[in-house]
Amino acid sequence: QKEVEQNSGPLSVPEGAIASLNCTYSDRGSQSFFWYRQYSGKSPELIMSIYSNGDKEDGRFTAQLNKASQYVSLLIRDSQPSDSATYLCAVNLAQAGTALIFGKGTTLSVSS
Amino acid sequence: KAGVTQTPRYLIKTRGQQVTLSCSPISGHRSVSWYQQTPGQGLQFLFEYFSETQRNKGNFPGRFSGRQFSNSRSEMNVSTLELGDSALYLCASSLGFQGLTDTQYFGPGTRLTVL
Numbered sequence: 549q550k551e552v553e554q555n556s557g558p559l560s561v562p563e564g565a566i567a568s569l570n571c572t573y574s575d576r577g578s579q580s581f582f583w584y585r586q587y588s589g590k591s592p593e594l595i596m597s598i599y600s601n602g603d604k605e606d607g608r609f610t611a612q613l614n615k616a617s618q619y620v621s622l623l624i625r626d627s628q629p630s631d632s633a634t635y636l637c638a639v640n641l642a643q644a645g646t647a648l649i650f651g652k653g654t655t656l657s658v659s660s
Numbered sequence: 661k662a663g664v665t666q667t668p669r670y671l672i673k674t675r676g677q678q679v680t681l682s683c684s685p686i687s688g689h690r691s692v693s694w695y696q697q698t699p700g701q702g703l704q705f706l707f708e709y710f711s712e713t714q715r716n717k718g719n720f721p722g723r724f725s726g727r728q729f730s731n732s733r734s735e736m737n738v739s740t741l742e743l744g745d746s747a748l749y750l751c752a753s754s755l756g757f758q759g760l761t762d763t764q765y766f767g768p769g770t771r772l773t774v775l
Contacts (some may be wrong), residue, residue: 582763588708590702591750599761637705646691646754646762647716652702 553638554651563660567624571637574618580640581613582648587633592650595635596622621647621652627658662687664753664767678739681770685732685753691715691765692734694726697748709734710756731762738772746774 554624555602561567569583584592596611598604598620602654604611620639624631635652641647663666665684673679685692705718709728726736732753738745748771752764 552765571662580761584766591748591769594763597763602760630696638703641705646756646764647708647718648752648764649705650695652705658668 552651560657569622570649573639578639582638584636613647666767683734683751689753691754691756693752
C-alpha cells in the first residue's frame with residue numbers, strides 16, 4: 549500500500565516566522581511531488597511542484613526533496629495570517645497516469 | 661483560461677439513491693481524475709480518465725463508476741448510496757501526458773450529503 553505521511557498539526561507560528569511542513573512517502577519509484585494548499589471549504593490549489601533532489605524556490609515558498617530519505621518538505625518564509633490553511637503533500641503514482649496519492653494534510657495557523 | 665468546473669456544487673440524496681456528478685476540465689486538458697475527500701480519510705483517488713478510457717482506478721467499490729466524453733468532460737456515478745458516501749467529490753484535470761511535469765488542477769468540488 550503506497551502511503552504519504554504528514555504530521556496533522558496544528559502547526560502554529562507567529563506572523564513573520566518560518567513555517568516548516570514535512571512529508572514522507574513510501575513508494576521509492578515516485579517521481580513527481582506536489583504541495584497543495586486548501587482553505588477551509590475550498591478545493592486544493594497548487595503551490596509548488598518538485599521533481600529532482602534539492603531545493604526549489606518560488607517567492608516565499610521553498611520545496612525540498614530528498615529521494616534517498618523519501619522526504620519532501622515545504623518552507624514558508626515570512627508567514628502571513630493568510631497562509632493559515634491545510635497543506636497537502638501529494639505524490640505521483642509512478643506507473644499509473646497522473647493519479648496522485650495525498651497525505652492527510654498539515655493544518656497551519658499563523659497568528660498576527 | 662477558465663478553470664475546472666463541477667456541477668452541481670451541492671447535492672442532498674437519501675440512502676439507496678444514485679447520483680451523477682459532472683466535471684468540465686480546463687480547455688486543452690485531456691485527463692480527468694476524481695477524488696473523494698472526507699475528514700477521516702482525507703483525499704482519496706477514485707479513478708482517472710484519459711481519451712475516454714479509464715487509465716487508473718483507486719480502491720473503491722464498483723458502485724463508483726465514471727466515464728469521459730470525446731470533449732474530455734467527465735461524469736462520475738455513485739449507485740446505491742450509503743451514508744459513508746457523504747463527502748466532497750473533487751475533479752482534477754491535467755494535460756494527461758505521463759511525464760514528470762504534468763500537473764493536476766482542481767475544480768471547486770461537489771458536496772454530497774447522503775441522508
